[in-house]
Amino acid sequence: MVIEISTPLTEETVARLKAGDNVRISGVLYTARDAAHKRLVALIAEGKELPMDIRGQIIYYVGPTPARPGMPIGSAGPTTSYRMDSYAPLLMEHGLKGMIGKGSRSQAVRDAMVRFKAVYFAAIGGAGALLAKCVKASEIVAYEDLGPEAIRKLTVEGFTVVVVNDIYGTDLYEEGVRRYRIG
Amino acid sequence: MGCNGLREIHVSDVTAAVKRLCISANCNVPRETISALKRAEKAEESPVAREVLKQILENHRIAREEGVPACQDTGVAMVFLEVGQDVHLVGGDLYAAINEGVRQGYTEGYLRKSLVDDPLFKRMNTGDNTPAMIYVDVVPGTNVKLTVAPKGGGAENMSGIAMLTPAAGVEGVKRFVVERVQKAGSNPCPPVVVGVGIGGTFDRVALLAKKALLRPVGSHNADPTYAKLEKELLAEINKLGIGPQGFGGRATALAVNIEYAPCHIASMPVAVNLNCHVGPHESVEL
Numbered sequence: 001m002v003i004e005i006s007t008p009l010t011e012e013t014v015a016r017l018k019a020g021d022n023v024r025i026s027g028v029l030y031t032a033r034d035a036a037h038k039r040l041v042a043l044i045a046e047g048k049e050l051p052m053d054i055r056g057q058i059i060y061y062v063g064p065t066p067a068r069p070g071m072p073i074g075s076a077g078p079t080t081s082y083r084m085d086s087y088a089p090l091l092m093e094h095g096l097k098g099m100i101g102k103g104s105r106s107q108a109v110r111d112a113m114v115r116f117k118a119v120y121f122a123a124i125g126g127a128g129a130l131l132a133k134c135v136k137a138s139e140i141v142a143y144e145d146l147g148p149e150a151i152r153k154l155t156v157e158g159f160t161v162v163v164v165n166d167i168y169g170t171d172l173y174e175e176g177v178r179r180y181r182i183g
Numbered sequence: 184m185g186c187n188g189l190r191e192i193h194v195s196d197v198t199a200a201v202k203r204l205c206i207s208a209n210c211n212v213p214r215e216t217i218s219a220l221k222r223a224e225k226a227e228e229s230p231v232a233r234e235v236l237k238q239i240l241e242n243h244r245i246a247r248e249e250g251v252p253a254c255q256d257t258g259v260a261m262v263f264l265e266v267g268q269d270v271h272l273v274g275g276d277l278y279a280a281i282n283e284g285v286r287q288g289y290t291e292g293y294l295r296k297s298l299v300d301d302p303l304f305k306r307m308n309t310g311d312n313t314p315a316m317i318y319v320d321v322v323p324g325t326n327v328k329l330t331v332a333p334k335g336g337g338a339e340n341m342s343g344i345a346m347l348t349p350a351a352g353v354e355g356v357k358r359f360v361v362e363r364v365q366k367a368g369s370n371p372c373p374p375v376v377v378g379v380g381i382g383g384t385f386d387r388v389a390l391l392a393k394k395a396l397l398r399p400v401g402s403h404n405a406d407p408t409y410a411k412l413e414k415e416l417l418a419e420i421n422k423l424g425i426g427p428q429g430f431g432g433r434a435t436a437l438a439v440n441i442e443y444a445p446c447h448i449a450s451m452p453v454a455v456n457l458n459c460h461v462g463p464h465e466s467v468e469l
Contacts, residue, residue, distance in 0.1 A: 020231075035306065064255050065295040074293055075246075075255040080337040080370045102337075102428065103370035124235060124428055125337065125372035126461045128255040130242035147308045148255075148295050160238075162231075162430065173369050176431020180229060181424030 201284025232432030369429020
């Protein structure tokens, strides 16, 4: 079964999602990876306003390839998430409700997801050509100087992900390995 | 032929070949890898993992047919040259010619520019994906073999090296390699290809592991004892249960490729370098 959700995420939507659920997202995703996270967290530390309102939003950890003429975006799969672990709890504290990436998160991030009621989704890493088909529009919101690491506002339709960490503390990666490990 | 029996090759031919290979390698997943992914899909026990493998294969088909990069991480351009010792490269600086090919390929091919100049302080994107990581071997003959292997950061970050003692033996090597893949977990985009270097020195063993990734998936080391170790390691790794994308399943790795070299009587270096399921590389002879 596939669960259809749209952004911004409400408390009810987040509460409904369980680790292992297949989800299709429609609406807006904000892109940010290493360098953009560093800047966002620095802004919060200085008490300044962020370039976008992250309350209820989803951040997608991606640095796409440049769009060919006439296309909204190039290849656009997820990057590895643990590199954003040191920044993620503060963003959740400020209202971020979802993250899309690949790979497992630290205990601190998982604790923050339970505490601040946020979910972590995985998209298929290395499937950038396929995932790009769900991206209908892309515009740079901030940090154009960072090139592929700029913050983009993506409009997506039926963007396919799997819930890895829900607000109840369950982790799909741990469950999966437990089930299929031999010896 | 130039004078003294040397074959002349103009460096602009190198630039053109590097440019073409950068674009082609990123869009065309090697056929041997595709075959291995299809076999993995058939053999997979987990329904979730089968669906993941199906989508990966669909992605690689789209990339090939539409000429888009299979992955958004089009990597650092690793460029390997085997230059015949009877070749005379003319027309300019070889390294500059290679970097010009990378610049043209990444700019005109709509590939992502993923390099920063200073690794620690400034971290400014160089804007054209240069410089390439260039390795040149001199070999007999009058040919130049050129390989471009774009290397993504996600899998590269999961690499490891260990200066084992000779006493550690085969079991020590196995334990290190399997633990490395286990620790990497879902991060390097499994199913992965595991490149293993054994022997040499601290610097050489890492290069051996990287060069092992250039071998086609499904090929084996020419030495039967190392070929047997490759198969045993693959079986061990695929018991870990990590599976495609780490969601649980059988296909954690598609292949284990080992390259080895002589080493000091006191040493037994081991290095692990991983490729994701895209693992791009392409070669040409000039």
